[in-house]
Amino acid sequence: MNATTGNVIGIRFMRLGLLALAAGMLFGVIGGFQFLFPEFLQELLFTKTRPLHVSLVIAWIFLAAIGGIYFYLPRRCDLSLSWPSAATLHYWVFLVTGLVILACYVGGRFGGREYLEYPAVLSIPIFLSWIIFGLNYFRTVQKSREPWPVYFWMWGTGIVFFLITFTEAYLWLIPFFRDSMVREIIVQWKSYGALTGSWNMLVYGTAIFVASRISENPGVARSKLAYSLYFLGLFNLMFGWAHHTYLVPSATWIRTFAYAVSMTELLILGKILWDWRASLEEYQVHRYCNAYRFLFAADMWIFVNLILALIISVPAFNLVTHGTHITVAHAMGSTIGINTMILLASVFYVIREELPKSVHAGCSRYVAIGYRTTNISLAVFFAALVVAGLGKGFYDGESFQEMMQSIRPALLVFAVSGIALMVGLWVVIWHAFRLLGLVLSPEPVVGQASLQRDSA
Amino acid sequence: MCAAFAVYSAVVYTSGTETPHLEPISEPARAGQQVFQEYNCIACHQFYGLGGYMGPDLTNVISKRGPIYARAFIASGSARMPNFKLSEPEISALIEYLTFVDGTGSYPPENYQVNWYGTVVQEDDPQ
Numbered sequence A: 001m002n003a004t005t006g007n008v009i010g011i012r013f014m015r016l017g018l019l020a021l022a023a024g025m026l027f028g029v030i031g032g033f034q035f036l037f038p039e040f041l042q043e044l045l046f047t048k049t050r051p052l053h054v055s056l057v058i059a060w061i062f063l064a065a066i067g068g069i070y071f072y073l074p075r076r077c078d079l080s081l082s083w084p085s086a087a088t089l090h091y092w093v094f095l096v097t098g099l100v101i102l103a104c105y106v107g108g109r110f111g112g113r114e115y116l117e118y119p120a121v122l123s124i125p126i127f128l129s130w131i132i133f134g135l136n137y138f139r140t141v142q143k144s145r146e147p148w149p150v151y152f153w154m155w156g157t158g159i160v161f162f163l164i165t166f167t168e169a170y171l172w173l174i175p176f177f178r179d180s181m182v183r184e185i186i187v188q189w190k191s192y193g194a195l196t197g198s199w200n201m202l203v204y205g206t207a208i209f210v211a212s213r214i215s216e217n218p219g220v221a222r223s224k225l226a227y228s229l230y231f232l233g234l235f236n237l238m239f240g241w242a243h244h245t246y247l248v249p250s251a252t253w254i255r256t257f258a259y260a261v262s263m264t265e266l267l268i269l270g271k272i273l274w275d276w277r278a279s280l281e282e283y284q285v286h287r288y289c290n291a292y293r294f295l296f297a298a299d300m301w302i303f304v305n306l307i308l309a310l311i312i313s314v315p316a317f318n319l320v321t322h323g324t325h326i327t328v329a330h331a332m333g334s335t336i337g338i339n340t341m342i343l344l345a346s347v348f349y350v351i352r353e354e355l356p357k358s359v360h361a362g363c364s365r366y367v368a369i370g371y372r373t374t375n376i377s378l379a380v381f382f383a384a385l386v387v388a389g390l391g392k393g394f395y396d397g398e399s400f401q402e403m404m405q406s407i408r409p410a411l412l413v414f415a416v417s418g419i420a421l422m423v424g425l426w427v428v429i430w431h432a433f434r435l436l437g438l439v440l441s442p443e444p445v446v447g448q449a450s451l452q453r454d455s456a
Numbered sequence B: 001m002c003a004a005f006a007v008y009s010a011v012v013y014t015s016g017t018e019t020p021h022l023e024p025i026s027e028p029a030r031a032g033q034q035v036f037q038e039y040n041c042i043a044c045h046q047f048y049g050l051g052g053y054m055g056p057d058l059t060n061v062i063s064k065r066g067p068i069y070a071r072a073f074i075a076s077g078s079a080r081m082p083n084f085k086l087s088e089p090e091i092s093a094l095i096e097y098l099t100f101v102d103g104t105g106s107y108p109p110e111n112y113q114v115n116w117y118g119t120v121v122q123e124d125d126p127q
Helices: A005-036 A046-076 A084-106 A120-141 A150-168 A181-214 A224-239 A252-261 A264-279 A282-287 A289-313 A315-321 A325-354 A365-394 A400-406 A408-440 A451-455 B002-014 B027-038 B061-065 B067-076 B088-102
Strands: B112-114 B120-122
Touching: A005 A046, A005 A084, A005 A325, A005 A408, A046 A084, A046 A120, A046 A181, A046 A325, A084 A120, A120 A150, A150 A181, A150 A224, A181 A224, A181 A264, A181 A289, A181 A325, A181 B002, A224 A252, A224 A264, A224 B002, A264 A289, A282 A289, A289 A315, A289 A325, A289 A365, A315 A365, A315 B112, A315 B120, A325 A365, A325 A408, A365 A400, A365 A408, A400 A408, B027 B088, B061 B067, B061 B088, B067 B088
Parallel strands: none
Antiparallel strands: B112 B120
């Protein structure tokens, strides 16, 4: 197989994503302590650390998922990129725009809405870069002579719906939406719900790709169950967003409809990964030790998150949980427990396939330590947020200060476990970043033809 | 399914989310909305329980605490909120915006009904 620019750019996307995750965790920890001690690091107010944390972690999810797609298509699916230079352009647009956005946050220059707080004009290069990515992707997979496996559909759908929902997130710029507070807030959260669904398409597609490759069973990605997951995921993406806005005045049918479709997709993804793990031979588990363990963790977090998601999707329970830290627990369980674990599995799958065992050291002890620290501290972090959320949800007084005081012990546990979570992830990130660097290295690694040499 | 999504979106945009009892946003309130975004107030505060958790929900701060109370907090800051040194016109615009938001409904909902199958109907819902 000939390597192309796409291989190299895919690894670069992944490495940039790992850096974004490392920095995002740092800002998360700073924000966590500002929550407890508002005077902590006044030079970098919480109004800055929160968007820095959220944007960097979301950037990690997109960068790692996109990097995987750019890498897997030419390197593992025999589909060389139709437009390799566009992939490089995509990378640089993403990097430069990202740096400008970070500079805006640090400098206190906002103007957008929650989660997209940067000045709205910066959404233009992001939108254009996804157009380029989409064109490149569809032109590439079009060359496949076989019927598409489910992950091709999921990746393509993720790209298309990112463009739709990202556009929808900016409808507030039109007076018709902006002039009505309720309409605007509901359309904003409709778009965010679907935007999350679009990145889930990219990430879950990656999970199925890696699972099918580790088990050497392409049937995993062509089964009826896999296509059921795809259609259910698409259905949820389109219609399952309103649990975010149950308590915003809106027509009852919007809530009832969302209630009916909520969260069913996680059940099927959990089933697929459960069945896949049962089907693995001992040698496959050992061979892809690191990738396997992160997919295993994702599976566990799917079940934990599923229980919580089902509870908060019932409007009657949502009356208590909405606007509390339980929502944050759900978001952290999804982005770290599920998305990050799947994407780290993808990164370590690439490392296992591209480097000889002598270099990546098989089941590295340090990665194992980082993996355990991450998951144990995430469990404590998650539980602390649920406890804090229940404290806030059941508080019936009028004083915000008094409520915050009553949940302070839980927030303290949350902040301390956040440090452990950051350290655990940093250990994993460091190893992944270093090993991906070896894949890119122009110096040949013993026993392995590096991508750069292949390209040459 | 895509056609259903398009129709569904159009319906949500136009008929499921109207607040017929409310006047359109005024120019001063719109200016306050701009100030609210420029200082990224949503990082710490919430409307209808959506936003940050550092400070209180502001949906009904005007009707519950009054504009003078809100103005004093914005102008001076508190133990948990720094003084952003907003100008007097910016503070007035913010108060206008918070007054506008207050008129859109109540949070947490005060009058609601839980159906036997778990859904909730609120007094402020558009009929």
